[in-house]
Amino acid sequence: MAFATLYDQAVARKGGEAALQSLLPRVAEPGELEALGDDRYLSEITRGIFKAGFVWRVIDNKWPGFEAAFDGFVPLYWQQVPPEVIEALAKDERIVRNLQKIRTVPENARMIVDASREAGSFGRFLAQWPSSDQANLLLWLKRNGSRLGGNTAQYFLRRVGWDGFVLSGDVVAALRRDGLMDATPGTKKALFQAQEAFNDWQRETGLPYSHLSKIVSFTVGD
Numbered sequence: 001m002a003f004a005t006l007y008d009q010a011v012a013r014k015g016g017e018a019a020l021q022s023l024l025p026r027v028a029e030p031g032e033l034e035a036l037g038d039d040r041y042l043s044e045i046t047r048g049i050f051k052a053g054f055v056w057r058v059i060d061n062k063w064p065g066f067e068a069a070f071d072g073f074v075p076l077y078w079q080q081v082p083p084e085v086i087e088a089l090a091k092d093e094r095i096v097r098n099l100q101k102i103r104t105v106p107e108n109a110r111m112i113v114d115a116s117r118e119a120g121s122f123g124r125f126l127a128q129w130p131s132s133d134q135a136n137l138l139l140w141l142k143r144n145g146s147r148l149g150g151n152t153a154q155y156f157l158r159r160v161g162w163d164g165f166v167l168s169g170d171v172v173a174a175l176r177r178d179g180l181m182d183a184t185p186g187t188k189k190a191l192f193q194a195q196e197a198f199n200d201w202q203r204e205t206g207l208p209y210s211h212l213s214k215i216v217s218f219t220v221g222d
């Protein structure tokens with residue numbers, strides 16, 4: 001199926017082209033990812049981890065408290081934070097006191113620091129990774145970080161403006177409907193099948209992967 005057909009379906013379902021365009025996610029401008037500090041990446045990763053399986057609004061409302069409690073999320077500090085600091089955070093009422101999720105901060109700080117040493121900054125590391133190889137980036141984040149499997153890493157990349165797809169329930173349903181994914185959702189095989197589909201659509205349209213993903217999601221569901 002040509003992507004133009006999917007685009008027309010999304011336009012019809014969302015009430016017109018202008019309405020559809022207004023719903024598409026923002027993609028970072030050239031140089032924007034590199035300009036964002038490593039502390040902001042650790043902050044956004046942590047926010048996504050705490051949102052997983054929780055009411056997103058609660059985390060967003062408490063986020064100023066998280067920023068204060070984690071003292072700005074500086075990776076160089078958090079990669080080697082003393083254990084007693086983690087224990088104290090588990091009692092800190094400014095944040096959601098989930099010890100398992102709190103413990104991801106040092107692990108993901110180490111991931112960011114290691115990548116920054118190689119690339120110059122974590123933003124540059126992300127900027128240099130092509131969207132046509134997002135599947136391997138997601139596997140790298142899962143392998144080197146903590147609690148970055150599932151869709152958590154995909155939503156993190158979307159929030160910072162990295163251009164990529166998100167395998168939401170609607171996107172997966174559309175891929176399976178059109179015979180582009182027959183592997184079990186969440187598996188490595190399914191991830192690479194999705195990558196192949198989005199690479200084909202990007203070559204066909206020239207649109208950002210983030211926009212392709214959102215448009216596809218609008219062709220199913222309510």
